[in-house]
Amino acid sequence: MAVQYDVIVIGGGTIGLSAAYHASCRRDSQGKNYSVALVDQYDVDNDNNSSKGYERMYRVLYAPGQRARLVESAYAMWHEMEAYTGNQILAEHPMLFFGFPNSATFEGSLQAIADTMDTLGIPYDRLNSPSEINNAFPMFNPNGMPSNYVGLRQNMGATILVQPSFKAFEGLARDNGVKFITSTKATTIDLGAEGPPYLVTLADGSQIEAKFLILAPGIWLNDTLKYFGLQAANSWSIWTMTLGYYNTAPMYRNTLPVWYEFGSAENGLYYGFQPTGQGPKNAMSEYPYAVKISADFTYNKTNNVATAITTPPSQDILNAITNRLGSLFQQETLSSNNALSGSEDACNYSMNGDGDMVLGRIPKGPGSTSYWDSASLFCMASGRGFKFTPLWGRVLTDLAIDGETSYQNDIEPFSPSRAGVFQNA
Numbered sequence: 293m294a295v296q297y298d299v300i301v302i303g304g305g306t307i308g309l310s311a312a313y314h315a316s317c318r319r320d321s322q323g324k325n326y327s328v329a330l331v332d333q334y335d336v337d338n339d340n341n342s343s344k345g346y347e348r349m350y351r352v353l354y355a356p357g358q359r360a361r362l363v364e365s366a367y368a369m370w371h372e373m374e375a376y377t378g379n380q381i382l383a384e385h386p387m388l389f390f391g392f393p394n395s396a397t398f399e400g401s402l403q404a405i406a407d408t409m410d411t412l413g414i415p416y417d418r419l420n421s422p423s424e425i426n427n428a429f430p431m432f433n434p435n436g437m438p439s440n441y442v443g444l445r446q447n448m449g450a451t452i453l454v455q456p457s458f459k460a461f462e463g464l465a466r467d468n469g470v471k472f473i474t475s476t477k478a479t480t481i482d483l484g485a486e487g488p489p490y491l492v493t494l495a496d497g498s499q500i501e502a503k504f505l506i507l508a509p510g511i512w513l514n515d516t517l518k519y520f521g522l523q524a525a526n527s528w529s530i531w532t533m534t535l536g537y538y539n540t541a542p543m544y545r546n547t548l549p550v551w552y553e554f555g556s557a558e559n560g561l562y563y564g565f566q567p568t569g570q571g572p573k574n575a576m577s578e579y580p581y582a583v584k585i586s587a588d589f590t591y592n593k594t595n596n597v598a599t600a601i602t603t604p605p606s607q608d609i610l611n612a613i614t615n616r617l618g619s620l621f622q623q624e625t626l627s628s629n630n631a632l633s634g635s636e637d638a639c640n641y642s643m644n645g646d647g648d649m650v651l652g653r654i655p656k657g658p659g660s661t662s663y664w665d666s667a668s669l670f671c672m673a674s675g676r677g678f679k680f681t682p683l684w685g686r687v688l689t690d691l692a693i694d695g696e697t698s699y700q701n702d703i704e705p706f707s708p709s710r711a712g713v714f715q716n717a
């Protein structure tokens with residue numbers, strides 16, 4: 293006999309956790325809080341998912357205007373989480389985007405971002421040359437940049453502290469009675485002709501059933517979507533990203549911004565954080581001011597999950613980072629341009645062919661605008677989903693329980709019905 297819940301969430305990464313928390317805050321027509329089960333094949337804070345690690349970038353610097361507005365909404369919700377828990381989640385610092393003005397990346401170009409900031413009236417400063425970048429942020433070496441580099445400085449930037457974020461959502465969800473079913477995979481989903489109730493069979497043979505279903509399955513999306521007749525299109529791939537921690541020297545460590553370099557779109561994208569005291573224990577115990585630095589490109593792309601989760605950090609990428617750091621910063625910025633031994637890591641994300649996220653109700657076929665009842669989905673999180681965590685949890689809950697959300701217009705570009713996202717399973 294299946295254990296009954298009102299809502300089942302499959303996936304305990306940052307987005308599933310947020311959805312479970314938000315669903316547990318909703319009440320039925322009798323005023324009773326919905327009962328919620330969250331399922332993850334590992335633990336909620338695991339080493340294989342896209343949410344692992346210690347820091348993620350928060351920014352409003354986006355080229356599409358609606359995305360900047362969504363991120364502003366998420367910002368308020370992050371602070372709401374801090375207020376509920378009394379713990380810091382956002383370490384706020386100025387943000388520096390710099391590079392070629394028209395380098396076309398998945399993040400848009402600097403020029404397009406500046407235009408959007410102008411349109412929306414979001415304050416920022418233009419830095420028109422390497423020397424202006426250096427005046428604003430003296431740790432950057434103007435001689436290490438092409439002469440046509442420009443920069444954008446914006447004050448609403450932050451490092452999202454991943455571990456406190458997980459603790460906040462998990463803690464509040466548990467307080468609301470969410471049942472955490474971990475270390476067991478959701479292997480089968482039975483749905484009627486119209487969808488609900490959804491009967492989920494777990495790897496240990498037990499069954500749970502609910503009227504409302506939320507999927508946030510990360511790179512494992514095909515395992516659950518097949519029950520809805522869908523799978524990722526051929527253009528889908530999993531990108532294995534490489535990162536490391538680099539020790540800062542005292543001179544600039546308190547004034548480092550969160551930064552992102554728009555070099556050549558192919559292999560010139562790098563980013564880094566300011567010290568937050570967060571990071572892998574083996575590095576941070578000795579070097580508490582170390583910072584995460586990473587390349588936003590990879591040579592490891594696959595559509596095989598088993599390959600992705602066993603791919604180690606790329607030595608080629610680590611060499612590229614070391615090489616870039618050698619000229620990017622003034623000498624007194626980092627103690628060494630090499631990653632601290634043992635701090636190197638790999639982390640996977642799921643990339644749709646168009647590079648964008650997928651958020652919405654579950655279509656009844658590829659490109660269909662007819663949807664399964666009482667179910668919602670977030671996948672293809674790419675390298676940018678974390679900052680939306682509190683908002684996406686709410687939107688997924690809206691879509692599963694109410695079938696609509698007040699954010700519908702702004703989330704339209706993420707539609708699961710758009711061309712090229714899914715094909716028939």
Ligand SMILES: Cc1cc2nc3c(=O)[nH]c(=O)nc-3n(C[C@H](O)[C@H](O)[C@H](O)COP(=O)(O)OP(=O)(O)OC[C@H]3O[C@@H](n4cnc5c(N)ncnc54)[C@H](O)[C@@H]3O)c2cc1C
Pocket residue numbers: 302303304305306307308331332333334336338340341342343344347348349350476477478479508509510511512513515516533534535639640641670671673674675676677678679680
């Ligand atoms: C290197 C890197 C850097 C990034 N930087 C940023 C950044 O600076 N800013 C930003 O905003 N975003 C960033 N991101 C993106 C962000 O981290 C992801 O978008 C986000 O973590 C995705 O979360 P998720 O919950 O959707 O997926 P995941 O964290 O992957 O969670 C999915 C979970 O579902 C579980 N699961 C799947 N299928 C099943 C099943 N059938 N049964 C049980 N469990 C299942 C998995 O075990 C997993 O735990 C970055 C990502 C990476 C990899």
